[in-house]
Amino acid sequence: MRNVAVVGVGETAFGEHWEKSLRALAVEAGIAAIRDANIEGADIEAMYIGNMSAGKFIGQEHLAALAVDQAGLVGIPSSRLEAACASGSLAFRQACLAVASGEYDIVIAAGAEKMTDLQTEDVTTTLMGAGDQEWEGWLGMTFPGLYALMARRHMYEYNTTREQMALFSVNGHKNAALNPKAQFPFEITVEDVLNSPLVADPLRLLDCSPVSDGAAAVIIASEDAAKRFENPIWLIGSGQATDNLALHDRKSLTSLRATKIAAKKAYEQAGISPEKIDVAEVHDCFSINGLIALEDLGFCERGKSGKFVEDGNIERGAAVSINTSGGLKAKGHPVGATGISQIIEIVKQLRGECGKRQVPAEFGLTHNVGGTGATVVVNIFGKELKERWV
Amino acid sequence: MVHRSSVPMHWRLYESRYNLVGNKCLVCGEFFYPSKIVCPNCRRRGILKRVVFSGKGKIYSYTIIRNAPRGFEKYAPYVVAIVELDEGPRVMGWIVDSKISDIKIGRRVSVVFRKIYEDGKEGLIHYGFKFRVIDEK
Numbered sequence A: 001m002r003n004v005a006v007v008g009v010g011e012t013a014f015g016e017h018w019e020k021s022l023r024a025l026a027v028e029a030g031i032a033a034i035r036d037a038n039i040e041g042a043d044i045e046a047m048y049i050g051n052m053s054a055g056k057f058i059g060q061e062h063l064a065a066l067a068v069d070q071a072g073l074v075g076i077p078s079s080r081l082e083a084a085c086a087s088g089s090l091a092f093r094q095a096c097l098a099v100a101s102g103e104y105d106i107v108i109a110a111g112a113e114k115m116t117d118l119q120t121e122d123v124t125t126t127l128m129g130a131g132d133q134e135w136e137g138w139l140g141m142t143f144p145g146l147y148a149l150m151a152r153r154h155m156y157e158y159n160t161t162r163e164q165m166a167l168f169s170v171n172g173h174k175n176a177a178l179n180p181k182a183q184f185p186f187e188i189t190v191e192d193v194l195n196s197p198l199v200a201d202p203l204r205l206l207d208c209s210p211v212s213d214g215a216a217a218v219i220i221a222s223e224d225a226a227k228r229f230e231n232p233i234w235l236i237g238s239g240q241a242t243d244n245l246a247l248h249d250r251k252s253l254t255s256l257r258a259t260k261i262a263a264k265k266a267y268e269q270a271g272i273s274p275e276k277i278d279v280a281e282v283h284d285c286f287s288i289n290g291l292i293a294l295e296d297l298g299f300c301e302r303g304k305s306g307k308f309v310e311d312g313n314i315e316r317g318a319a320v321s322i323n324t325s326g327g328l329k330a331k332g333h334p335v336g337a338t339g340i341s342q343i344i345e346i347v348k349q350l351r352g353e354c355g356k357r358q359v360p361a362e363f364g365l366t367h368n369v370g371g372t373g374a375t376v377v378v379n380i381f382g383k384e385l386k387e388r389w390v
Numbered sequence B: 001m002v003h004r005s006s007v008p009m010h011w012r013l014y015e016s017r018y019n020l021v022g023n024k025c026l027v028c029g030e031f032f033y034p035s036k037i038v039c040p041n042c043r044r045r046g047i048l049k050r051v052v053f054s055g056k057g058k059i060y061s062y063t064i065i066r067n068a069p070r071g072f073e074k075y076a077p078y079v080v081a082i083v084e085l086d087e088g089p090r091v092m093g094w095i096v097d098s099k100i101s102d103i104k105i106g107r108r109v110s111v112v113f114r115k116i117y118e119d120g121k122e123g124l125i126h127y128g129f130k131f132r133v134i135d136e137k
Helices: A022-037 A063-071 A087-100 A120-130 A143-158 A162-176 A190-195 A257-270 A287-296 A305-310 A327-331 A335-351 B007-011 B014-019
Strands: A004-011 A047-050 A078-081 A106-114 A198-200 A213-222 A233-242 A279-281 A363-370 A375-382 B021-025 B048-052 B056-065 B078-085 B090-095 B108-118 B125-133
Touching (some): A022 A063, A047 A063, A047 A335, A087 A213, A087 A363, A087 A375, A143 A287, A143 B056, A162 A190, A198 B056, A287 A363, B090 B108
Parallel strands (some): A279 A363
Antiparallel strands (some): A004 A213
16 A cells, blocks of 8 residues: 555635535635645546535535536546545545555545535434434434433543533634634633533533534645645544444443544554644534543543643643644534545644644644544544555 | 335334334343344344343433424423433433433433324324333332
């Protein structure tokens, strides 16, 4: 297998894009990535696109063909990947594996989602498709509800407090305030979180990532092809893993087994330990999942994430800078685009292009979760190419 | 949503949802609810046998749903829990007929048969299990 690098990135702003269609968002992100890489569309040999549920959100399937069609790239192979909120990372991994295999030298991996065309109740129902429809969705369960069950259990087992969870959202908003692409570019306080309406006890509105529209794309090149690019960022470790689909089938509600498996693989490939990670984008679809990620990724001990956050360890420039983009909570969460967008933030941090939210970084990590953890992808990126990643 | 009005989709789950019927692997001894198609421990070597669960267990975690999905708006707020059945498996269901102050992790519950939702004025009426808090230790 060959080494691969990210050589171009581009994304739309995340938010409520009532004036833009899914196809327009996807093309906007793709063109931005192509421009950033300084290549021609004709250089792209294949496309991979992550999308959770265009079929339910806008009635559109066959998205892979639509995307190449609208981008003026008809003819090349194009594939859509789906793993709920981890769809973007699946597209990225498949693109990387295809380049690593030797089949292609330059491909594009994208993610896109258009969520705001539906009313909230229908968005809630559609997102529940990421869970077990026969045993969770049928009885009126929701995604905030599933994560609330995890939060309640984390509070019960480890005395994690409501304030500690709120601090995760506060950190995201603090960073989003410096990100022009963020849906919510403003700061909030712990009191704001604790006074926001209850969605699914104990989770409140400001514990939850929003409904968003957006798209993101990256250009991936083989080691040989990457040499002609200015600032390639290398994928040095990547892991993908699964767990039971239904939350009630899991042995534990306070740890995602798939994160641990994927992270172990990624750290082993990269040949580094969690302490070496300077900056990480973790999947805070709900504040509690951000805390659980800190534990499962090895940034702190199991059950200690609340204290870890309280002590300021996730702020910019601290032990590990978490969600400098704002994260899912404050940057926004157009589900299919999220995994690619996380990668873009890490690439820009490693390139040193993050402006006011820039942190010193040699190694960065992305953590993307599908559903309540039935699919997880962990990627590790480095500025230098030291070891083969596969 | 189309899937909610599909008669066969719900009909094939009636026995399981109405009577809490799951299964057990005779090789490894683990109980499953809902029924497994293949034993996840023994896979093809497993032997799965139909089991009617006692319907008793304890609350493992719970939440109160306040923003309901389509079709459940009129029921909100409602309590959904993961219940650990006495036989071992955990299952998701509503907690009803109980004081909110009695709903706590570890509290004993027993199954009750209830309406789950109505698919509009002319669609299917779906029934299944819910749980209520009981006094026994």
